[in-house]
Amino acid sequence: MRRRLAVWHLLGPSLLVVAVAAVGTTTSPTIQFQVRSVLVTAAIVVSLYVFVGNSGVISFGHVSFVAVGAFAAGIASAPAEVKPSTFPKMLPFLANLEIGNVESLLLAALVGAIYAFWVGIPLMRLSGLSAGIATFAVLIITHNVIRNWEAIGPGAKTLALVPPTTGFLQATVGLLIVMAIAYGYQRSRWGRRLRATREDPLAAQASGIEVHRERLIAFTLSGALAGFAGGLFVHLLGSITTEQVFLDLTFVTLAMLVVGGIGSMWGALIGALFIAGLNAFLVELEKGVVLGARELDLPSGTRLLTLGVIMFVVLVTRPEGLTGGRELSWPIRRRRRV
Amino acid sequence: MTDRRRTERPADLLRAVSVTRAFEGVVALRGVDLELRRHEVLGLIGPNGAGKSTLVNVLTGFDAPTEGRVRLGDVDITDWPAYRRGRSGLTRTFQHAHAFGGLSVRENIEVSALGVGATPAEARRRADELMEMLGLADLEEVPASTLPHGEERKLGVARALATDPVFVLLDEPAAGLNEAEVEPFAEVVRSVRDDHDAGVLLIDHNFSFITAVCDRVQVLDEGVTIAIGSPEEIRRHPRVASAYLGRGDG
Numbered sequence: 337m338r339r340r341l342a343v344w345h346l347l348g349p350s351l352l353v354v355a356v357a358a359v360g361t362t363t364s365p366t367i368q369f370q371v372r373s374v375l376v377t378a379a380i381v382v383s384l385y386v387f388v389g390n391s392g393v394i395s396f397g398h399v400s401f402v403a404v405g406a407f408a409a410g411i412a413s414a415p416a417e418v419k420p421s422t423f424p425k426m427l428p429f430l431a432n433l434e435i436g437n438v439e440s441l442l443l444a445a446l447v448g449a450i451y452a453f454w455v456g457i458p459l460m461r462l463s464g465l466s467a468g469i470a471t472f473a474v475l476i477i478t479h480n481v482i483r484n485w486e487a488i489g490p491g492a493k494t495l496a497l498v499p500p501t502t503g504f505l506q507a508t509v510g511l512l513i514v515m516a517i518a519y520g521y522q523r524s525r526w527g528r529r530l531r532a533t534r535e536d537p538l539a540a541q542a543s544g545i546e547v548h549r550e551r552l553i554a555f556t557l558s559g560a561l562a563g564f565a566g567g568l569f570v571h572l573l574g575s576i577t578t579e580q581v582f583l584d585l586t587f588v589t590l591a592m593l594v595v596g597g598i599g600s601m602w603g604a605l606i607g608a609l610f611i612a613g614l615n616a617f618l619v620e621l622e623k624g625v626v627l628g629a630r631e632l633d634l635p636s637g638t639r640l641l642t643l644g645v646i647m648f649v650v651l652v653t654r655p656e657g658l659t660g661g662r663e664l665s666w667p668i669r670r671r672r673r674v
Numbered sequence: 675m676t677d678r679r680r681t682e683r684p685a686d687l688l689r690a691v692s693v694t695r696a697f698e699g700v701v702a703l704r705g706v707d708l709e710l711r712r713h714e715v716l717g718l719i720g721p722n723g724a725g726k727s728t729l730v731n732v733l734t735g736f737d738a739p740t741e742g743r744v745r746l747g748d749v750d751i752t753d754w755p756a757y758r759r760g761r762s763g764l765t766r767t768f769q770h771a772h773a774f775g776g777l778s779v780r781e782n783i784e785v786s787a788l789g790v791g792a793t794p795a796e797a798r799r800r801a802d803e804l805m806e807m808l809g810l811a812d813l814e815e816v817p818a819s820t821l822p823h824g825e826e827r828k829l830g831v832a833r834a835l836a837t838d839p840v841f842v843l844l845d846e847p848a849a850g851l852n853e854a855e856v857e858p859f860a861e862v863v864r865s866v867r868d869d870h871d872a873g874v875l876l877i878d879h880n881f882s883f884i885t886a887v888c889d890r891v892q893v894l895d896e897g898v899t900i901a902i903g904s905p906e907e908i909r910r911h912p913r914v915a916s917a918y919l920g921r922g923d924g
C-alpha cells in the first residue's frame with residue numbers, strides 16, 4: 337500500500353500534467369501559448385516548493401535563480417551573428433557563444449545551482465522574517481546586476497532571437513522532470529531530514545541533523561530546478577527583459593504555492609495550474625472574446641483584481657491551501673486510521 | 675551499524691566538569707559536576723527550577739555553559755554543536771513537546787535514525803522495533819501533533835533511541851504517564867541500559883519510579899549538587915528529604 341501510494345503521488349500529478357498538455361494542443365494558437373506558459377510556470381513553482389515546502393523557510397529570492405537560468409540560457413543560445421552588434425559591451429566570449437537546445441537548458445540548471453549554493457551559504461543561517469528579507473535582497477541584487485552589468489547581461493534592452501524551443505513537448509517533459517526530481521528528493525533521506533527541521537529545528541539537531549547543511553542542499557537543488565525552469569521560460573518567450581523575471585513573477589509564483597498548499601508537491605502543482613490557468617483565461621477575457629452573439633470585454637485591471645480576490649478567498653477559507661498541503665490521495669480506496 | 679559504531683566511538687563516560695550557567699538574574703547551575711557511565715541509569719532529581727533541564731541542555735549542546743566543560747570520553751565537546759553530539763551518540767528528549775508534529779509517528783522515528791546516518795532500510799527496521807517496544811505500533815500513521823500526552827512522551831523516547839545512542843538524556847519522559855504505564859516504561863529504560871549498553875540520565879519527579887530503575891541518583895537544588903548515591907542512600911539523606919522529598923512534586 338505504501339509503495340503503491342508513493343508511486344501514485346508522482347504518477348497522479350504527472351497524468352494531470354499530460355492531460356492539460358494534451359488538451360492544450362487542441363486549442364487555438366494563442367491559448368496554446370498560454371497553456372505552455374502555464375506548464376513552465378508550474379515548473380517554477382515546483383522548484384520553489386522544493387526549498388520552501390520542505391524547509392518551511394520562506395524565500396522571496398527564488399526568481400533570482402529563474403533569472404540567471406533564463407539569461408544564461410538565452411544569452412548562450414541567441415545567434416552569435418547578432419549579439420556583438422546588439423550588445424556591444426558584452427564579453428566577447430559570451431557574445432560569440434551559440435549553444436544548442438539541450439546544452440542551453442543544462443547550462444541554465446548548472447548556473448542556477450551554483451548561484452543558489454553560493455548565496456545559500458550565508459542565507460541558510462537565517463529563518464523567519466530575516467530569511468524573507470535577505471532572500472528578497474538577493475532578488476534585488478541579482479536583478480540589478482543582470483540589468484546594469486552589460487558585460488554579462490542585456491542591460492535595459494530586450495534579449496531577442498532566443499530559439500523558441502519550448503513547445504508542448506519540452507514544456508511538458510521539462511515540467512515532468514522537475515516534478516520527478518522534486519518528488520525523488522522529498523522521499524530521499526535528505527528531503528526527510530529537512531522536513532524534520534521544518535517541524536522542529538531543535539529536536540532535529542538532537543537527532544544529529546545539521547539544519548544549515550540540509551537547507552543548503554535543498555536550496556541548491558531548488559536553484560538548479562529554478563534555473564532549468566528559467567531556461568524553459570526564455571525558450572518559450574523567445575525574447576525577454578529583466579523585468580519579466582522580477583517582482584511580478586516572484587509574487588505570482590509564491591501566491592501559487594501558498595494557494596495550492598505549501599507542504600506538498602501536489603499543492604505546488606495545483607496552485608500553479610489553478611492560478612496560471614485562471615490568469616491565462618482572464619488575459620484572454622481582457623483582450624475581448626466573442627461569446628455567442630455578444631462580445632465580452634473586461635475592463636483592464638479586472639484580471640489582477642479577480643486574481644487577488646480569489647487568492648484572498650482561498651486563503652481565508654483554506655489557510656493550508658487548496659490541497660491542505662497533502663499529496664494526492666489514492667482515488668479508489670482511502671485507508672483511514674485515527 | 676551498531677557494532678561498527680561501538681568500536682569507532684568507544685566513549686565510556688560523559689562528564690560535566692564544574693559547569694556554571696548564569697542567566698540574567700538567575701544562576702541556574704553553580705559548578706555542577708556530573709558523570710554518566712555507559713551501562714548505567716543515573717537519576718537526576720530536584721525541585722522545579724533546580725537546574726536539571728539546564729544541565730541537560732548544556733550536556734547536549736542546546737545551551738553553552740558560562741563556565742566549565744563538557745567531556746565525552748577523552749574529548750572536550752563543550753564547543754560542539756548539538757547535531758554533532760547527536761551523531762556521536764549523545765542525544766536527549768525534551769521536557770516539553772518537541773515532536774515533528776506534521777510527520778507521522780513512524781516518520782518521526784525513522785527520520786531520527788536517518789539523522790545520524792542510518793540507511794532508509796535500517797531506519798525502517800529501527801522504527802518497527804521501537805514502535806513495538808514502546809507500544810506505538812497501532813499509531814504508526816498518526817500525525818505526531820494529534821498524539822495524547824502520554825504517547826507523545828513515548829514517541830520522544832523512541833526518537834532518541836532511534837539514533838542508537840551511547841548516552842541518552844531523558845528529561846521527564848514519564849511525566850503524564852499513569853501508574854499502569856510507568857512499569858512497562860521502567861522496563862524500557864532498563865532495556866536501554868542492558869540491551870543497548872547505553873548510559874541513561876533520567877529526570878523524573880516520581881521517586882518510586884526513580885528508585886525502581888536507577889543505579890545511582892544525583893540530587894540538584896538551586897543549581898548545586900546536594901547528594902549523589904544509591905537510591906537507598908538518597909532516600910535516607912537528610913538534606914534531600916528537606917530540599918526535595920518533603921516538598922512533594924515541587
Ligand SMILES: Nc1ncnc2c1ncn2[C@@H]1O[C@H](COP(=O)(O)OP(=O)(O)O)[C@@H](O)[C@H]1O
Binds near residue numbers: 697722724726727729
Ligand atoms: N533560558 C532561560 N533564561 C532565563 N532563565 C532560565 C532559562 N532557562 C532556565 N532558566 C532558569 O534557570 C533555573 C533552572 O531552570 P531549569 O533548568 O529549567 O530547572 P528544572 O529543569 O530543574 O526544573 C530556573 O530558575 C529557570 O527559571
Ligand SMILES: [Mg+2]
Binds near residue numbers: 727
Ligand atoms: Mg526541567
